[in-house]
Amino acid sequence: MDFRLTAEQLELQKQARDFLDRKLPTSDLARTVDAGDGWDPASWVDIASLGWLGVSADEESGGAGLSFLEEAILIEEFGRHLYPGPYLATVGLALPAVPTEQLEALISGRVRWSACLEEDAGLVVNLQAIDQVVVESSEELLLVPAKGSPETSIDPSRRMGRISQTPDREVLATGEAARSLTVALRTRRLAALAAEAVGVAQQVLEWGLEHVREREQFGRKIGSYQAVSHPLVDSYVAIELARSLTYWAAWCIGRDDAEQRRAAIAAYTSASEAAVFTCERVIQVHGGMGFTWASPLHRYYKRALWIQHFGGPPRLHREWLARDLIGKAVRGAPRPTLSDEGGTTP
Amino acid sequence: MELRDTPAEAEFRARLRAWIAANLPPELIGVGTRTEPLEALRTWSRSLSQAGYVGLTWPRQFGGGGGAHGLDAIVLEELARAQAPQHLGAIGIGMAGPTIMAYGTEEQKRRFLPRILSAQEIWCQGFSEPGAGSDLASVRTRSERRGNQFLVNGQKVWSSYAHLADWCILVTLGDPAAPRYHGLTYLLVDMHSRGVEVRPLRQMTGDADFNEIFFTDVQVPAANLLGAEGEGWQVAMTTLLHERATLGFALTGLLDAALQRLLQLAAGNPAAAEPWLSDIANEWIQLQGLKFTAQRSLSQLGATGMPGPEGSVIKLGWSESTQRVTKLARTLLGPQAVLDDGFWHHQQLRSRANTIEAGTSEILRNIVAERVLALPRSR
Numbered sequence: 001m002d003f004r005l006t007a008e009q010l011e012l013q014k015q016a017r018d019f020l021d022r023k024l025p026t027s028d029l030a031r032t033v034d035a036g037d038g039w040d041p042a043s044w045v046d047i048a049s050l051g052w053l054g055v056s057a058d059e060e061s062g063g064a065g066l067s068f069l070e071e072a073i074l075i076e077e078f079g080r081h082l083y084p085g086p087y088l089a090t091v092g093l094a095l096p097a098v099p100t101e102q103l104e105a106l107i108s109g110r111v112r113w114s115a116c117l118e119e120d121a122g123l124v125v126n127l128q129a130i131d132q133v134v135v136e137s138s139e140e141l142l143l144v145p146a147k148g149s150p151e152t153s154i155d156p157s158r159r160m161g162r163i164s165q166t167p168d169r170e171v172l173a174t175g176e177a178a179r180s181l182t183v184a185l186r187t188r189r190l191a192a193l194a195a196e197a198v199g200v201a202q203q204v205l206e207w208g209l210e211h212v213r214e215r216e217q218f219g220r221k222i223g224s225y226q227a228v229s230h231p232l233v234d235s236y237v238a239i240e241l242a243r244s245l246t247y248w249a250a251w252c253i254g255r256d257d258a259e260q261r262r263a264a265i266a267a268y269t270s271a272s273e274a275a276v277f278t279c280e281r282v283i284q285v286h287g288g289m290g291f292t293w294a295s296p297l298h299r300y301y302k303r304a305l306w307i308q309h310f311g312g313p314p315r316l317h318r319e320w321l322a323r324d325l326i327g328k329a330v331r332g333a334p335r336p337t338l339s340d341e342g343g344t345t346p
Numbered sequence: 347m348e349l350r351d352t353p354a355e356a357e358f359r360a361r362l363r364a365w366i367a368a369n370l371p372p373e374l375i376g377v378g379t380r381t382e383p384l385e386a387l388r389t390w391s392r393s394l395s396q397a398g399y400v401g402l403t404w405p406r407q408f409g410g411g412g413g414a415h416g417l418d419a420i421v422l423e424e425l426a427r428a429q430a431p432q433h434l435g436a437i438g439i440g441m442a443g444p445t446i447m448a449y450g451t452e453e454q455k456r457r458f459l460p461r462i463l464s465a466q467e468i469w470c471q472g473f474s475e476p477g478a479g480s481d482l483a484s485v486r487t488r489s490e491r492r493g494n495q496f497l498v499n500g501q502k503v504w505s506s507y508a509h510l511a512d513w514c515i516l517v518t519l520g521d522p523a524a525p526r527y528h529g530l531t532y533l534l535v536d537m538h539s540r541g542v543e544v545r546p547l548r549q550m551t552g553d554a555d556f557n558e559i560f561f562t563d564v565q566v567p568a569a570n571l572l573g574a575e576g577e578g579w580q581v582a583m584t585t586l587l588h589e590r591a592t593l594g595f596a597l598t599g600l601l602d603a604a605l606q607r608l609l610q611l612a613a614g615n616p617a618a619a620e621p622w623l624s625d626i627a628n629e630w631i632q633l634q635g636l637k638f639t640a641q642r643s644l645s646q647l648g649a650t651g652m653p654g655p656e657g658s659v660i661k662l663g664w665s666e667s668t669q670r671v672t673k674l675a676r677t678l679l680g681p682q683a684v685l686d687d688g689f690w691h692h693q694q695l696r697s698r699a700n701t702i703e704a705g706t707s708e709i710l711r712n713i714v715a716e717r718v719l720a721l722p723r724s725r
Contacts, residue, residue, distance in 0.1 A: 241635030318627035
């Protein structure tokens with residue numbers, strides 16, 4: 001076993017961070033997000049030319065032939081910068097359902113996607129910024145043009161819309177094929193949200209640490225008070241565990257591992273809760289400044305809350321997981337995750 | 347990144363699992379860190395050593411296997427999975443040995459390391475004192491240089507295995523006039539020396555795993571000084587880093603075993619489990635997070651040879667999760683929880699020590715705050 005990012009993966013991470021630092025510095029966030037369509041479509045051209053839309057597509061389709069793990073690394077960085085474009089929508093939500101003949105248009109950046117599963121109740125992520133939507137409808141997967149009305153999202157950096165009913169639809173999959181695709185979409189969605197949440201939490205924790213290292217009250221740096229530092233340590237611990245679980249889930253999805261569903265639930269529940277907790281903690285240690293519009297913290301907090309609501313209540317996911325684990329215990333397996341299932345937890 | 351066992355690792359794991367099934371006496375299952383039944387534990391510890399499952403990553407010249415760190419992790423996981431008791435030489439293997447490798451003279455390495463691996467000599471740890479718990483730098487046990495030996499006087503406490511031990515890693519105050527952190531001297535002390543007295547401490551569980559050790563004019567040869575005089579703080583920190591790093595997999599293995607029992611309990615009583623499903627899954631998630639984080643930090647250890655402070659994260663998360671798992675199990679037991687079931691009641695009491703031993707949770711949070719997150723010191 002080797003739980004390290006490879007040199008190539010670390011390079012990709014650094015490339016993404018440098019690109020986003022340059023193209024979307026925090027100081028520009030308000031200007032980009034609060035105006036017009038809420039994002040800069042020119043960034044999509046750059047992202048396509050960097051090859052980030054075809055990371056996991058095979059080389060015949062014009063992709064890089066890598067895996068979801070590399071995509072998760074990118075989604076984490078996009079989350080860290082609160083990127084408002086439809087990367088999560090296209091790659092994290094829709095990609096497995098995109099027909100092969102349309103992959104080239106996706107990879108080249110000409111067509112952007114999102115997905116709307118039944119639990120989304122007609123709400124579509126980034127409807128204003130995309131062209132096509134994968135829609136789950138009574139056990140079928142449909143391809144529907146991105147037409148509808150804008151809604152006010154709790155996160156201004158992640159616009160939402162409500163899709164219109166339209167006869168203009170194409171059937172992507174039915175029956176067993178649709179069922180297995182929607183399972184794949186749901187699993188990938190949770191892992192993608194987890195990666196984004198880790199990025200959000202990491203950035204906010206770093207701001208919190210910078211602040212308490214410098215801010216003085218009663219003649220001391222406030223980071224020296226344990227009432228301030230220990231909750232930040234708890235955040236750090238939660239983020240590190242969530243990061244491990246997220247890479248595990250992303251790896252499982254990339255390898256089509258038997259444990260991908262459980263791993264994705266573990267990653268999503270821990271990362272989304274870590275992100276909300278970290279934002280709340282860091283707002284608290286910033287005092288009144290953390291409550292202002294001028295601080296970027298509220299934008300990250302809104303994203304963290306959005307992730308947790310869009311992905312569904314962690315508690316419900318955990319209840320499903322517990323039934324799965326206990327069911328396995330009932331069926332007499334001595335442990336829920338034996339390696340003879342082909343799992344990663346021997 | 348490769349998260350499954352390699353074929354070699356899978357084969358090693360399968361062989362080990364079969365070996366444990368064939369060699370672990372049933373009366374030792376679930377004994378944990380207790381030291382009874384002693385003779386069976388001695389036999390078990392020696393057979394683990396003879397089968398080559400101890401010191402897999404130690405250099406071959408000292409009787410080790412010269413293997414990759416991942417093998418140690420597999421051994422610790424599999425032993426915990428089988429609820430095998432802790433090796434009686436755990437302190438020698440996990441703490442004294444690595445510290446001697448880092449600071450010992452060639453003579454000390456030759457003298458001590460092979461006998462740690464063979465389970466011939468049992469070690470204990472003399473760090474904490476009645477007046478120096480979390481604040482290790484304020485130890486008062488004195489060591490005075492007298493020519494070719496040190497004269498040791500003082501008292502240590504919370505010392506596991508001291509009643510069985512042949513040797514002790516002892517942190518002493520060599521120079522009371524030296525500035526804080528600079529006056530400590532780290533000694534390897536023969537527990538059979540004249541003037542060493544061990545008294546067991548009875549814990550809230552009724553067991554007596556820990557001891558007090560009294561040193562009265564104990565003579566320690568100067569050859570048993572580890573590191574330099576006054577360098578004891580750095581040597582002790584090496585011991586503690588190894589304690590937390592190598593413990594990680596044993597800890598997650600123990601948590602895994604407890605969690606399997608919790609799942610069985612829930613499976614046997616679905617109605618009682620229903621309101622607690624989310625909490626039960628939460629502990630499974632926490633366990634996987636700890637396991638994979640331990641793997642992540644192990645992959646670093648393989649690169650640098652020194653464990654990072656991430657070990658503190660594992661210990662912190664593990665201890666609190668273990669306490670929650672126990673409470674959940676007792677909740678699922680319902681009215682039966684007022685009776686001593688022989689396992690969960692003991693766990694409930696024993697787990698209170700988990701957030702105290704090997705670094706209190708408060709000290710571990712300080713360590714992470716200062717050394718990992720670079721926050722200003724709290725004192």
